[in-house]
Amino acid sequence: MAILECRDLSLAYDGKTVLEGVSFSLNTGDYLCIVGENGSGKSTLVKGLLGLKAPEHGSIVFGDGLKATEIGYLPQQTQLQRDFPASVREVVLSGCLNSLGRRLHYNRDDRERARMNMERMGVEELAERSYQELSGGQQQRVLLARALCATKKLLLLDEPVTGLDPVATGEMYNLIKLVNLCDDITVVMVSHDIHAAVRYATHILHLGQRQIFFGKAAAYRESDLARRFLGGNRI
Amino acid sequence: MTILQMLSYHFMQRALVVGVLVSLCAALLGVSLVLKRYSMIGDGLSHVGFGALAVATALHLAPLAVAVPVVVLTAVLLLRLSESRRVKGDAAIALISSSALAIGVISVSLTTGMNTEVSSYMFGSILSLSRPDAVLSVALSAAVLLLFVLYYPRLFAVTFDEGFARATGTRAQLYNTLLAVLTAVTVVLGMRMMGALLISSLIIFPALSAMRVCRSFRSVVICAAIVSVSCFLLGVTASFFLETPTGASIVAVNLLCFAAFSLAGIRK
Numbered sequence A: 001m002a003i004l005e006c007r008d009l010s011l012a013y014d015g016k017t018v019l020e021g022v023s024f025s026l027n028t029g030d031y032l033c034i035v036g037e038n039g040s041g042k043s044t045l046v047k048g049l050l051g052l053k054a055p056e057h058g059s060i061v062f063g064d065g066l067k068a069t070e071i072g073y074l075p076q077q078t079q080l081q082r083d084f085p086a087s088v089r090e091v092v093l094s095g096c097l098n099s100l101g102r103r104l105h106y107n108r109d110d111r112e113r114a115r116m117n118m119e120r121m122g123v124e125e126l127a128e129r130s131y132q133e134l135s136g137g138q139q140q141r142v143l144l145a146r147a148l149c150a151t152k153k154l155l156l157l158d159e160p161v162t163g164l165d166p167v168a169t170g171e172m173y174n175l176i177k178l179v180n181l182c183d184d185i186t187v188v189m190v191s192h193d194i195h196a197a198v199r200y201a202t203h204i205l206h207l208g209q210r211q212i213f214f215g216k217a218a219a220y221r222e223s224d225l226a227r228r229f230l231g232g233n234r235i
Numbered sequence B: 001m002t003i004l005q006m007l008s009y010h011f012m013q014r015a016l017v018v019g020v021l022v023s024l025c026a027a028l029l030g031v032s033l034v035l036k037r038y039s040m041i042g043d044g045l046s047h048v049g050f051g052a053l054a055v056a057t058a059l060h061l062a063p064l065a066v067a068v069p070v071v072v073l074t075a076v077l078l079l080r081l082s083e084s085r086r087v088k089g090d091a092a093i094a095l096i097s098s099s100a101l102a103i104g105v106i107s108v109s110l111t112t113g114m115n116t117e118v119s120s121y122m123f124g125s126i127l128s129l130s131r132p133d134a135v136l137s138v139a140l141s142a143a144v145l146l147l148f149v150l151y152y153p154r155l156f157a158v159t160f161d162e163g164f165a166r167a168t169g170t171r172a173q174l175y176n177t178l179l180a181v182l183t184a185v186t187v188v189l190g191m192r193m194m195g196a197l198l199i200s201s202l203i204i205f206p207a208l209s210a211m212r213v214c215r216s217f218r219s220v221v222i223c224a225a226i227v228s229v230s231c232f233l234l235g236v237t238a239s240f241f242l243e244t245p246t247g248a249s250i251v252a253v254n255l256l257c258f259a260a261f262s263l264a265g266i267r268k
Helices: A042-050 A088-099 A108-120 A136-150 A166-182 A194-200 A217-222 A224-229 B001-007 B010-036 B038-059 B061-081 B090-109 B116-123 B130-149 B152-160 B162-167 B172-194 B199-213 B215-243 B245-266
Strands: A002-013 A016-027 A031-035 A057-062 A071-072 A154-158 A187-188 A201-206 A211-216
Touching: A002 A042, A002 A187, A016 A042, A016 A057, A016 A201, A016 B162, A031 A042, A031 A166, A042 A071, A042 A187, A071 A136, A071 B162, A088 A108, A088 B038, A088 B152, A088 B162, A108 A136, A108 A211, A136 A154, A136 A166, A154 A166, A166 A187, A166 A194, A166 A201, A187 A224, A194 A217, A194 A224, A194 B010, A201 A217, A201 B038, A211 A217, A211 A224, A211 B038, A217 A224, A217 B010, B001 B010, B001 B038, B001 B116, B001 B152, B001 B215, B010 B130, B010 B152, B010 B172, B010 B199, B010 B215, B038 B061, B038 B090, B038 B162, B061 B090, B061 B130, B090 B162, B116 B172, B130 B172, B152 B172, B162 B172, B172 B199, B172 B245, B199 B245, B215 B245
Parallel strands: A031 A187, A031 A201, A071 A154, A154 A187
Antiparallel strands: A002 A016, A002 A057, A201 A211
């Protein structure tokens, strides 16, 4: 059953179309990597999927009872967050924001969910530490735990390994794959790392201001497009 | 003169009650404002507040009744401007605050001239607080405190990561506006005591001091509140006994506190 479907989607800034002709469909448990060069419309598509940007044309449909506000979003790291005084627990707990509803404060269920996700991401012993003092890899695992608090079905990750060292990058990819396989959570990831994309993902969406390729990762690997994009080397 | 004598004056009692509440509000809001890079909004609003108070005096209107709505509207406007990409937010603040200051100065010079009342708007005076002002101040600061406590989880989320908060369905715009409105009210209330030129330090200093030593959001908020109220009480007491201007004395105590916390933060 399709959990996410884009039909002939176009997105624009101030009337100027930056991405058009995007049509794809994902089933529960799929792992999609969105690739493409800078300015190809990847970040714009993320905004569209999150409902922060209304489509100029076409539509985005969620299935399986998913709402746009129930996506576990891991944003690109901004400078703003890096010097912010907040404990790991506070950051992860803020992922439960969308389950507050009319309540004003978090309850015991929210706190338990935050604790469980910290444990799963291996950051539970850092709970009282300050987010700004953590290493880049630890910070990303904290943000992944926060994203997991916000969703049961779909993770949307915007360049989650940018700026991480190779070890932390590998750990991050493994954690994401683990969540994808064990919890049957659908993953949509924007990535610059095309080699990892074809290794971990089940599906690839290649953008260049329009949809250039959508299909299974195995088929993408065999395509001429991928060969060019990968720099002529077969993987 | 003893502390007891100081407390026996009615104007001092009023000043202490209002001052403690306003300091508390300023500290709580200040943490979010500093972290969201909105510190300059507080400064801009105080100049607008001065303009509004000066015009109200010239027209013989109740100062707070004019200044509160004007400054609240400006706060909402400034927020919109700093969110739009077309106008640079900091330039807009400079533009609006200096214009308001100019209008205030002109209306003062055309009517009463630079008298002590105008000087009290600029530099603050604990004598300037009338009884209705005090009652209104207490009510408004209670409202600010209540809203801050009620919406604490949402304000944290919007301050820490607005993108994430919006993605999970939080109306970030609404909470940003709430912050701006609460700040506007606090600025106007604090202005009578601190003066237009000094009120923004009441918002910024406690948050900055707390951030030198505390590492979680909750502890920064609590620490800023304690710092703010203690510095206020020390500053007022010092100004009473040393006969120095109230607002300036409070800022001086805050500066000392910031220096001490910075040293403690470096050694840690």
